[in-house]
Amino acid sequence: MNKIIEVANLTKKYKGKTAVDALSFSVFEGEILGLLGPNGSGKSTTINCILSLLSIDEGKITIFGQEMKPSAYEIKKEIGVVFQDVAVFDELTVIDNIRYFCGLYIKDKKVREVYIEEAIQLVGLEEFKKYYPKQLSGGLLRRLNIACGISHKPKLIFFDEPTVAVDPQSRNNILDGMKTLNKNGATIIYTTHYMEEVEFLCHRVIILDKGKIIESGTIDELKSLSNIEEKISVEVNNLKKSIISDIAKWEQVESVDYENGILIVTYQKGKNNLAGLIHYFKENRIEYNKIFSERPTLNDVFLELTGKGLRD
Amino acid sequence: MTVFKTFLKVLNKNKFIVILYSVILLFFGVSNMQTQEENTNFISSKPDVLLVVSDELEGITKHFVDYMEKHTNRKEIEESVRDDALFYRDVNYIIFINDHFREDFLSGEQPNIEVKSTGDYQASLAELLVNNYLKVASVYQKMGFTEEEIMQNIDKTLEKQVVMEVTSPLDTDQLEKVAFYYNFLSYSMLAGCVYIICLMLVSFQNEKIRKRTIISSMSDRKYNRILLLSNGLFALLLWLCYVVLSFILLGEGMFSRQGFLMLINSFLFTICCLTLAFLLGTLIRSKNTINGIVNVVALGSSFLCGAFVPMEWLPNFVLKIAHLLPSYWYIKTNELLKTMEIINIESLKPIFYPMGILCFFSVFFVILTNYISSKRRNIG
C-alpha cells in the first residue's frame, strides 16, 4: 500500500507545554484513519501541524512523497479539510460559499459547477442552496461546512470532529458521506472522541493521549490488546452475594459486577462462556430474564489503556 | 449582588476598550478647552493684527505702526504660515506697508496699503482702526502741517476716548469658559455612557443568556434595576472624572454659583445619558452595531444642539429639531446660567423648566426600557 502521509518525530510545543510529543505515524492510500483521544490530547494540533498551519518544533511531514510546506501548493490542491468550527462566510449563500472555496482549487468553471452540485447532493443540501448560513440549523451548517471542504474532490481529506453536537439525522448523513467519499477513492483522516463512529467507520485507529501515541492498529487488533474477550450481561433479581463471589473465582473470569439487577461478567478468554453461565444458573435454580453476550467496545479498551473514559 | 459582580467581571473583561474610550473622550474635553479664545472683553477684544512693514521705521510710518501696536494685539508670524494663520483666524488682519508709504503720504498722495482680512468682526475692527488713522492723518496733511505737527495732532485727536461703563458685575469670561467646557461635556458624556453601557448590556442581553435570565426566579424589573444601578455607578465615576477635571482646568470659575449649578445640571444630564444608554442597550442585539449607534447619537445631538457650535449660531429650524433631544435642554440651561447675574429662586425659574425636561426624559427612557424588556420576555 502507498503511504500518503508520513509523519516523523513531530513535536510541537506551545507556551512551554508540549502539545505533540515526538509523534510518528503513516497514513495509507484508501484507508480511513481515526485519530482518537480525549479533549486536549493533541488531535487538532497534529492535524494543523500536518497542514502547515502551525509551525513545528521538530520532525518532518511528507505528503504524497513530498515535504509539506506552507507553499506546497501542488500538495494542497489534493487536500480537503473540514474544520471543527464552521468556517463559512455569513455574507454568502450556501451555494456561493461552496462556489468560492471550490474556486480556490478548480479553475474551470464548468467542472466547478458540476463538482459543486455533487457536493451539495452528497451532504443533502439541495433545498437550501439559496439560504444564508444564519438561516441554517446547527446540523445543516455542519453539512455546509463539509461541502465547502470537499467539493474539489480531494484525494486526501481531514475531518476534525465533524459530528460534535450534531443531530442524529445529520450525523448519519455525515458518516454516510464520509463512507461514500472513501469508496470513491479518498483517503480520510478523522479525529473524534465518539467511539461508536470510529468502530463504524475506521479501518485503522491511532489513540492519542497527552500528545503521544498510546496504541495504534485495526479495531480488532486494538480489541485483542485488551484482556477482555467477552462480556456477558444478565438481568436477574435478588442475587446472593455468595453466588457473585462464586462466579468471580472461575478461571477465565476477569471481573463481576452486580448493580440494579444486572449482572455483568467479563471473561479473559472466550469459548463456551455463555453456555457455562447458563448451565450454572440452571444448576442453582436462579431465574433470569434476558441474557446476552457482547464483544468489548473500544471504550473498554480505552479505559484499560488510559485509565479514563474518552469523553472526559 | 451576583448580577453586580458579574457586571464588574464583564467590565473588567472589556477594560481595554473602556479605558481607551474614556481616555480619548477626556482628552477631547481637555484639549478642546485650549481652543477657546478669550475675545469677549473690550481689552482683549483687540483684533489680532500682523504688520508687515517694508518702509523705514521713521516719522509717520513709525507713528502709524506704534498706533496699531497700541490698539491691537500685534502678532509675529513667520511668513510661511501667514496664510494659515489668517485662515484659522489666528490673525484677523494682515497689513502690508510698502517701502514708499511715508514718501507718498508726505507728498500728499494717497498711500497704498495692502491688507488681508478674514472678513469677520475682529477684522472689521482692525480695518476701522487703519481707516481711521489714515483719514485723520490725511486730513491733517491736507491742512498743511509739518510731519511733526501732523503726528502731534493725530495723537491729540486719537486720544479722544469715550468712557465705557459696564453694568453687569458678572465675570462673563470665566463663565463663558465653564459653559464651553460643560457644553462639550454633553458629547463626551453621551458618547462614553452609551458606548460602554451598551457594550456591557449586549453581553447581558445575549440571546442565550437572556433566555436563562428570563427563566430564573429573579423578577425582570429587579434584574433591570440592578443592571441600571451597576451601570449608574460606572456613569457616576465617569461624571466625577469630568467634574474633577473641570475644577483643575477652570479653577475659580467653578467656585461660582453658576458653576455649581452647571455641575448639578451635568449630573442630571449624566442620569439622562445613563437611561438613554440603557434603552439603546436593550434595543441593540450585536456588538457591531454599538459603534455606529454611539457615533450617530452622540455626534448628532452634539452638532444639532450646540455642543460644538454655539447655539446662537445654529439656524432656527435646526434648533426646533433639537428640542426633541435631551442635549438641547442640557446646553440651554448652561447658556442661561452663563449670563445670569442674580441667583435667587425668582431668577432661577427659567432654568427649572429645561432641567425638568431633562428629568422627564430620564423617566421616559426608564419606562420605555421596562416596557420593551417586558415585551421581550417572550422569545421570538
Next chain:
Amino acid sequence: MFHQFIYSLKTLCKNKMLLFWTFAFPIILGTFFSLAFSNIENSEKLDVFPIAIVNNDAFQNRKILQETFKNLGEEGNENQLFTITYVEKEEEAANLLEEGTIEGYLHLEEEAKVIVKKSGIHQTILKVATEEMLQMEMMVQVDIEKEIQENLKNGIALDVTQEYFEQIASNIGHQLQEKMGIKDISSSHLSYTMIEFYTLIAMTCLYGGILGMTSIHQNLPNKSEVGKRVSVSPISKGKLIFSSVLSSFLVQLFGLFLLFLYTIFVLKVDYGNKLFFIILLAFVGSLAGLSLGIFIATFLKANENVKTGVMIAMTMLGCFLSGMMGITMKYIVDTHLPIVNKINPASRITDGFYSLYYYDTLDRFYGNVFSLLFFALLLLLLSMYQLRRQTYDSI
C-alpha cells in the same frame, strides 16, 4: 485571482457593519455638519444692532455727533451700523439696556459715556464709532484754531460763525468719507467651515481601513475560521490577500465617490476646481486608511470587535486633531505640536484639501500627498513583513 476578488467584493458588500461605516455614516455626519454650520459664516458678518442715545442738552449742542449718528442710524444707508432709539432721560435708556432691547447707550455730560451691560463685539463697535465722532470734532477744532492763528499772523481776527463752522465740518466730513487706499488682497476662499467637510473626507478615507482589516482577517488562519480554510487551499497567501485587499480598496473608493457626490451636489461643498488633484488626494488618503487597517489587523492581538473599536477610536482622534469637533483645533496642533499632525493621516488629508482650496501653489499639497504615501508604504511594508510568516505558533 479574479475569482477571489469577486467573492471578496461580494462578502464586503453584504457586510452591513462595513457598509454603515464606509457609506452611511459619513453621509449622516456630513448632513449634521451642513445643518450646524449653515449659519455660522453669515453670523460672522457685521450686522446692524440696536442702541439708544440720551437726547439731552449736551447732545443737542454737539452738531457733529448728532449728524453722524443720524447718518449711521439711517435705514437703507449702506454704512448703517445701528438702529437708534432717542430717549429723553437716562433711566429710560437704562431700562432698555436691562431688558436687553439695546446693546448699549450713549450719555453725554461733561464727557462722553457709553453704558453697556457686558463687553463684546457690538459694544466695541459702538465705542469705536463714538470715538471717531469725537475725533472729528477735534479735527474741526484744530482746523479752526489753525485758521485763527494764521489769520492772526496776518492781523485778521477770524470770526467763527455757525456757517463757517459748518463749512469746515462738512469739509472734513467729506474728507473722512473719502475711501482710503486700502487694498484687500485676501483669498476669496476663506470659508473655514469647509475644513469640517475635509475632515469628513479624511474620516471616510480612514474608516476604509476597517474594510482592509476585514480582508486581512478573511485570509489568516490565526484570525478567523474562514482564514484557516483558505490557508489550506493551493492559492498563495500573497495572491489571496492582494485580491481581497484590492476589492476592499475598490469598495472604499466607491464609498468615497458617493460621499463626494453627496457633499458636492446636495450639501454644496466647495472643493476648489482642481479635480485631478482632488481625486489624487482622495486616492492616496484611502490608501493611507487601508494601510492603517491592514497594519492594525496584522499587529494587534485582539478580537475583531476590539480592533474595529481601536480603528474607530483612532480615526475619531485623528479627525478631532484635524478640527472635526472644533475647527481651530488643527491650527493649534499645527502651531504647537506640529509633529502630531505630521504623522496624523487625517490631518494630512484635511490639510491637502485645505491647501488645494486656499493656496494657489501646489507645494504644500504635494508635501501632504508624499507624506501620506510614505505613511501608507511604511505601514504596508511592515505588515507585509509580518504577513510573510506562513505558519503560526498557535491559531
